Amino acid sequence: MNWYVMQVRSGHEREIANRCRFLISDDVLYDCFIPEFVARKKFRGVWQDVRCVLFRGYVFMITEHIEELYVELKKIPDLTKIIGKKKDVIYPLEDGEVEFLKRFAGDDHLVDMSVGFIEGETIHISEGPLKGYEGMITKIDRHKRIAYISLHIFGNDTTAKVGLEIISKN
Structure with missing residues (x-):
């Protein structure tokens, strides 16, 4: 099974x-999904877990029949394009990208x-999907409990947000 990505209007991922x-x-179509991340947001003074779209403007599809899927996708409004389409050939995500997304x-x-702490200038992740991927973190917003990570996907370098709770800073 190959993974493909289609670009859609941002904010309409779930609907599409x-x-x-x-x-x-x-x-x-074997599977159609939107990768999400858990973030903590404060509502009426209480922190609650919420699900947020990991890659805004993208919907992922798994299929073995890309030509038939491409024809079927013409029925879907708000589809912008399939990522990786060059001339008449549609390329799936690379194996390394798929494996990373499966692990992550x-x-x-x-x-x-994820949960971690900051010691001096070094970020240490003690639990969660960011453990072992500390080098991907480019910025942390401790107040919003968000980490910005840099990764290579869709053939480009991109930045994504994920949830990160910093429990201490020394």
Whole structure:
């Protein structure tokens, strides 16, 4: 099975993924999903976990039948384009990108909160999906409990946000 990515209007990812699941046969489309991350937000003075879109403006699809899927996708409004289409050939995500997303987000395509601490200028992650990937962190917003990570996906370098709780800073 190959993973493909389609670009959609930002903010419409869930709606379009649901349309794809409803309108496209399971024989053609094995899975359609939006990678998400858990973040903590404060509502009425209480911190709560919320799910946020990891890559805004993108919907992921898994299929073995890309030509049939491409035809079926014409039924879906708000589809901008399939990433990796050059001339008449559509290229899937690279194996390394797929393996990273599987390790990072798991089978449910959800990046959980990570927990860490800062010692001097060094970030240490004690638990969560960022453990072992500290080098990817480019910026931390401790008040919003967000880490900005740099990664190579869709053939480009991009920045994504994930949840990170910093429990101490020395």
